[in-house]
Amino acid sequence: MDVLGILIPVSLFLGGVGLAAFFWMLKRGQFDDPDGDAHRILRDDYDDAPKG
Amino acid sequence: MSATYEHAGPAACPACAGAPAAEALADLPRNARLMLSLPGIHCAGCISGVERALMAVPGVQDARVNLTLKRAAVEADAAVSAADLAEVLERAGYEAHELDPGVLATTESDRRGRDLLMRLAVAFFAMMNVMLLSVAVWSGAEGSTRDMMHWISAAIAIPAVIFCGRPFYVSAWSALRVRRLNMDVPITLAILLAVGTSLYETMHSGKHAYFDAAIALCFFLLAGRYLDYRTRASARSAAQELAALEVPRALRLRDGQEETVSVSELAAGDIVRVKPGGRIPVDGRVTDGASEIDRALMTGESLPAYAGPGSVVSAGEVNLTGPLMVEVTAAGEDTALHRIADLVAVAEAGRNNYTSLADQAAKLYAPGVHILSVLAAIGWWIYTQDLRVSLNIAAAVLIITCPCALGLAVPAVTTAASGRLFRKGMLIKDGTAMERLAEVDTVVFDKTGTLTLGAPQPVGLDRHPAEAMQVALGLAEASAHPLAEALSKALRDRGVRPAKLDDLREVPGYGVEARWHDQPVRLGRAGWVGAEPPDITATFLQIGSAAALPLTFTDSLRPGAAEAVQALKAQGKRIVLISGDTKGAVASFAAEIGIDEVIAEALPAEKAGFVAGLAAEGARVLMVGDGLNDTAALAAAHVSISPASALDASRAASDMVLLGRDLSPIADAVRISVVARKRISENFTLATVYNVLAVPFAIAGLATPLIAALAMSASSLTVSLNALRLK
Numbered sequence: 001m002d003v004l005g006i007l008i009p010v011s012l013f014l015g016g017v018g019l020a021a022f023f024w025m026l027k028r029g030q031f032d033d034p035d036g037d038a039h040r041i042l043r044d045d046y047d048d049a050p051k052g
Numbered sequence: 053m054s055a056t057y058e059h060a061g062p063a064a065c066p067a068c069a070g071a072p073a074a075e076a077l078a079d080l081p082r083n084a085r086l087m088l089s090l091p092g093i094h095c096a097g098c099i100s101g102v103e104r105a106l107m108a109v110p111g112v113q114d115a116r117v118n119l120t121l122k123r124a125a126v127e128a129d130a131a132v133s134a135a136d137l138a139e140v141l142e143r144a145g146y147e148a149h150e151l152d153p154g155v156l157a158t159t160e161s162d163r164r165g166r167d168l169l170m171r172l173a174v175a176f177f178a179m180m181n182v183m184l185l186s187v188a189v190w191s192g193a194e195g196s197t198r199d200m201m202h203w204i205s206a207a208i209a210i211p212a213v214i215f216c217g218r219p220f221y222v223s224a225w226s227a228l229r230v231r232r233l234n235m236d237v238p239i240t241l242a243i244l245l246a247v248g249t250s251l252y253e254t255m256h257s258g259k260h261a262y263f264d265a266a267i268a269l270c271f272f273l274l275a276g277r278y279l280d281y282r283t284r285a286s287a288r289s290a291a292q293e294l295a296a297l298e299v300p301r302a303l304r305l306r307d308g309q310e311e312t313v314s315v316s317e318l319a320a321g322d323i324v325r326v327k328p329g330g331r332i333p334v335d336g337r338v339t340d341g342a343s344e345i346d347r348a349l350m351t352g353e354s355l356p357a358y359a360g361p362g363s364v365v366s367a368g369e370v371n372l373t374g375p376l377m378v379e380v381t382a383a384g385e386d387t388a389l390h391r392i393a394d395l396v397a398v399a400e401a402g403r404n405n406y407t408s409l410a411d412q413a414a415k416l417y418a419p420g421v422h423i424l425s426v427l428a429a430i431g432w433w434i435y436t437q438d439l440r441v442s443l444n445i446a447a448a449v450l451i452i453t454c455p456c457a458l459g460l461a462v463p464a465v466t467t468a469a470s471g472r473l474f475r476k477g478m479l480i481k482d483g484t485a486m487e488r489l490a491e492v493d494t495v496v497f498d499k500t501g502t503l504t505l506g507a508p509q510p511v512g513l514d515r516h517p518a519e520a521m522q523v524a525l526g527l528a529e530a531s532a533h534p535l536a537e538a539l540s541k542a543l544r545d546r547g548v549r550p551a552k553l554d555d556l557r558e559v560p561g562y563g564v565e566a567r568w569h570d571q572p573v574r575l576g577r578a579g580w581v582g583a584e585p586p587d588i589t590a591t592f593l594q595i596g597s598a599a600a601l602p603l604t605f606t607d608s609l610r611p612g613a614a615e616a617v618q619a620l621k622a623q624g625k626r627i628v629l630i631s632g633d634t635k636g637a638v639a640s641f642a643a644e645i646g647i648d649e650v651i652a653e654a655l656p657a658e659k660a661g662f663v664a665g666l667a668a669e670g671a672r673v674l675m676v677g678d679g680l681n682d683t684a685a686l687a688a689a690h691v692s693i694s695p696a697s698a699l700d701a702s703r704a705a706s707d708m709v710l711l712g713r714d715l716s717p718i719a720d721a722v723r724i725s726v727v728a729r730k731r732i733s734e735n736f737t738l739a740t741v742y743n744v745l746a747v748p749f750a751i752a753g754l755a756t757p758l759i760a761a762l763a764m765s766a767s768s769l770t771v772s773l774n775a776l777r778l779k
Contacts, residue, residue, distance in 0.1 A: 036119030
């Protein structure tokens with residue numbers, strides 16, 4: 001069971017990475033217009049510098 | 053139970069219900085100056101089209117569409133006004149309304165939504181990790197391994213529970229302080245008791261620890277709370293959006309200079325200029341100018357009235373042909389419009405206090421759970437004389453009965469349903485409106501402006517001589533009067549060419565006159581051309597000294613009106629048409645759209661009285677209306693809907709608002725609300741069944757942490773999935 005000493009920190013770390021990523025996305029406003037983003041990717045006009 | 057939570061929030065959009073985190077409005081460019089509501093957009097083409105149209109306007113630096121909220125935020129020079137942009141979009145084929153960004157201020161409430169979401173994310177993280185550790189214990193870890201698992205769980209769960217559960221603790225404390233019980237009291241008690249006994253057990257190398265249950269409880273309840281918050285927030289934002297729709301401005305004349313000021317700055321004695329086509333912002337007396345005014349919104353009359361020096365006008369009426377100078381007699385709070393709004397407030401206060409399904413459930417639930425767990429604890433203490441065992445049992449009972457499913461049952465359904473309705477172009481302003489809509493059995497429609505667009509359509513043009521029609525077209529094209537515009541459009545569509553006229557001029561308040569083949573021709577009001585005023589909407593054409601030729605109009609049907617009426621009939625609803633318009637106009641219209649029950653020439657008080665009478669007979673009335681004369685009836689009805697074109701007083705009085713021009717979502721809304729109500733009661737049944745099955749285990753002392761976790765997750769999942777079944 002010594003492996004637990006590694007596995008538990010690893011799983012906690014990975015979970016923490018996910019949590020941090022979520023906070024980052026929240027901060028960047030990636031959940032602000034889900035419908036719009038879903039449609040924007042399909043539109044025809046090519047944009048070299050898409051708006052954030 | 054939602055009524056016990058006092059969350060107010062920002063404009064979260066219900067349409068993005070599927071996404072975990074639509075944080076409304078944060079997407080607006082930081083220094084957005086103008087905001088437009090775009091009820092009609094729905095696809096990628098619309099986004100591109102709107103943004104391209106807006107960017108093409110000189111002075112616009114940036115335009116960004118938010119499809120979820122159906123809004124566009126525009127950054128532009130000071131010279132560009134939102135009204136201009138709305139016009140540009142209308143011309144490009146997109147329905148657009150100006151919004152007042154000041155009213156949509158969101159910083160405070162937006163922060164609350166984010167806060168809730170962050171707690172939810174932390175709870176999820178902690179729950180997953182603690183569950184993972186618990187799996188080891190469930191599958192038989194013993195001795196020091198189990199203790200280690202418990203200690204690590206405690207290290208994760210305790211800080212997480214303290215952080216995530218804060219909304220519950222705050223709410224429970226504020227309820228207890230005023231000696232009241234709400235749903236958060238059993239929740240808080242369960243969390244604290246579970247963590248407390250688990251910590252004690254862990255210290256003494258006990259077998260059972262409920263850390264996973266405590267944090268899972270937090271997570272599920274926060275999820276329900278977040279959904280609930282978003283529905284409320286979008287209801288609130290709906291109200292804000294409506295307030296923002298009507299941007300009250302006036303042109304004030306001072307020392308010969310015209311300046312645009314907010315209506316709130318006007319005082320009695322000021323002179324304001326009302327352009328043709330503009331809405332009169334204040335109550336006042338005309339000092340100069342002549343025109344016709346449209347009182348349809350105030351009284352339901354479809355025939356415009358004459359206004360000249362000395363005429364009294366009130367806020368909300370629309371000036372049609374000529375510019376008017378109006379001396380303000382009352383502005384802002386003192387106007388007739390506001391007095392009616394006050395009447396509505398009184399009517400609403402008198403509206404029977406509707407208790408939502410959730411509140412009914414919560415009333416039974418909160419005391420029941422406490423009694424149950426106290427009884428279980430006392431029973432076990434008498435039986436074993438062991439305080440540790442009896443506290444363990446009490447914690448288990450509280451955890452098992454804890455309203456995870458109950459807390460999710462209503463928010464999940466209302467979120468799903470209001471999201472569907474929003475996508476169909478309907479804003480729900482009131483949290484319980486959907487439940488009330490489900491009970492409706494009678495639908496009362498207003499005519500002018502609701503079933504009709506309030507825009508006239510000429511009829512019987514083919515009966516008139518072709519030459520006369522050419523003259524009529526020539527005259528009509530010189531005026532911006534709605535009748536003239538409708539006439540010229542209809543004649544153009546028929547391929548009529550305008551006659552060549554000389555000395556064309558508009559006489560505001562009367563009509564248009566010119567010379568044709570050396571004889572005077574006039575198009576205008578009955579009195580002006582020497583004809584008898586008719587009882588239906590009409591304008592008169594006079595050529596030379598011949599008798600005037602009446603050109604009659606009917607009101608054009610609002611798109612989707614016929615479909616809505618048919619669909620509601622098919623659902624077995626009793627349908628009544630009630631209007632302030634003349635008998636003839638109402639009867640012929642009712643026959644056309646297929647409504648049998650008709651009441652014409654109704655005064656505002658009669659409308660409200662009729663609705664109240666229906667309610668007294670036991671009918672659940674849905675009132676659909678737009679005018680000021682409908683407001684009291686809207687407030688008196690069981691539930692009410694108004695179109696976006698309605699006056700803000702009427703929109704304020706109604707529970708739901710149609711965003712687009714189309715009326716057909718009404719029938720859908722009724723159908724969806726019936727289904728939603730069914731889902732809510734199904735969810736309550738499901739949650740109750742789970743409790744009834746699991747509680748005996750808990751009381752018997754057989755509830756292991758595994759059973760608690762299973763019961764909790766299974767019931768929460770079932771109710772959420774059942775809610776998503778809503779079509």
